[in-house]
Amino acid sequence: MEIAPESETSKDTISRNEVTPFVASQLQKIIDRTYSKFKDVDEGTVATYIPELGKANPKDFGICLATVDGQVFTAGDWDREFTIQSMCKPFAFQMALERHGTEEALRHVGVEPSGEAFNSIELDQKSGRPFNPMVNAGALAVASLIKQSPVEAGIEAFVEQMSRAAGRQLRIDESVLASETATGNRNRAIAYMLLNAGIIDEGVLQSLHQYFAQCSMLVNCKDLAMMAATMGNIGNHPLTGDTVFDFQLIKYVMAVMFSCGLYDYAGNWAFEVGLPAKSGVSGGIFAVVNRQLGIGVYSPRLDAQGNSVRGILACKELASRFGLHAFDFSNVGSSFMQWVL
Numbered sequence: 001m002e003i004a005p006e007s008e009t010s011k012d013t014i015s016r017n018e019v020t021p022f023v024a025s026q027l028q029k030i031i032d033r034t035y036s037k038f039k040d041v042d043e044g045t046v047a048t049y050i051p052e053l054g055k056a057n058p059k060d061f062g063i064c065l066a067t068v069d070g071q072v073f074t075a076g077d078w079d080r081e082f083t084i085q086s087m088c089k090p091f092a093f094q095m096a097l098e099r100h101g102t103e104e105a106l107r108h109v110g111v112e113p114s115g116e117a118f119n120s121i122e123l124d125q126k127s128g129r130p131f132n133p134m135v136n137a138g139a140l141a142v143a144s145l146i147k148q149s150p151v152e153a154g155i156e157a158f159v160e161q162m163s164r165a166a167g168r169q170l171r172i173d174e175s176v177l178a179s180e181t182a183t184g185n186r187n188r189a190i191a192y193m194l195l196n197a198g199i200i201d202e203g204v205l206q207s208l209h210q211y212f213a214q215c216s217m218l219v220n221c222k223d224l225a226m227m228a229a230t231m232g233n234i235g236n237h238p239l240t241g242d243t244v245f246d247f248q249l250i251k252y253v254m255a256v257m258f259s260c261g262l263y264d265y266a267g268n269w270a271f272e273v274g275l276p277a278k279s280g281v282s283g284g285i286f287a288v289v290n291r292q293l294g295i296g297v298y299s300p301r302l303d304a305q306g307n308s309v310r311g312i313l314a315c316k317e318l319a320s321r322f323g324l325h326a327f328d329f330s331n332v333g334s335s336f337m338q339w340v341l
């Protein structure tokens with residue numbers, strides 16, 4: 001995103017007639033206002049089906065926005081750590097595409113929205129594969145593809161690539177990992193269904209461990225925003241310049257995030273917010289504005305679909321204030337024609 005000099009304008013919202021770049025102080029002001037507007041919303045409940053997640057403070061609420069040129073704007077509890085949970089899924093899918101190629105990866109998982117809950121125990125009847133990599137069945141198929149022997153090596157490789165995307169060393173929360181391992185019978189049921197269908201190999205326990213460990217990696221809002229900005233910055237970290245992701249494959253990951261990232265709320269999300277994004281049951285959501293910025297939000301109170309209530313409200317607000325919707329007239333995105341003309 002281009003940021004104009006401070007003196008250029010004093011508007012704090014985008015004009016529909018005149019698309020003026022935002023100045024940094026306006027960006028910060030809008031983020032502060034978004035935080036204040038929703039900080040007292042107390043709808044939704046903290047997830048407890050993984051007992052350790054129930055310890056989250058329902059009051060926590062953080063926002064971070066990171067631009068592809070390395071500017072960072074924050075509000076509230078942006079540095080509070082929480083486990084990445086399902087937000088690991090797009091990154092794991094990216095890794096599977098990088099390791100195995102698109103054709104092989106798609107033999108194990110589809111790219112079709114399921115319209116079902118994230119933990120639904122089912123396959124796409126037409127293709128015999130999990131619907132997509134954003135639901136647990138697809139994520140377990142992906143975990144099976146990126147696991148290594150010994151299993152700790154695959155987990156380390158994941159944490160390593162995620163750390164490069166965040167720009168700092170990340171780590172697994174061992175108590176959340178133990179908590180999910182102890183209670184994850186539904187995911188075990190999904191994994192054995194996948195084995196039975198020939199989608200994953202015999203290393204079922206290793207695939208489950210890879211997946212549980214990925215979900216248990218700790219991040220904060222800034223990490224999520226930087227990881228998202230790295231995706232949006234054609235795979236290069238905005239500050240370190242490290243090439244973290246193969247840019248030729250990011251479009252596939254973002255397409256799946258766009259259509260499937262918020263589970264059975266995905267259609268409404270695409271309509272209202274219009275950004276590739278991913279939510280997790282810890283209460284985080286991250287969104288990518290291609291070639292412009294990344295957003296990370298956190299608030300552990302969830303709605304019935306398992307998405308963060310204040311997270312959705314904040315993303316809607318930011319998308320509408322900044323004109324971030326993929327099809328908003330003011331979003332220049334990565335338009336090829338604009339570049340050639």
Ligand code: GLN
Pocket residue numbers: 085086087118119136180187215279280281282306
């Ligand atoms: N680890 C969680 C699970 O598999 C992730 C789910 C989520 O964030 N939606 O149940």
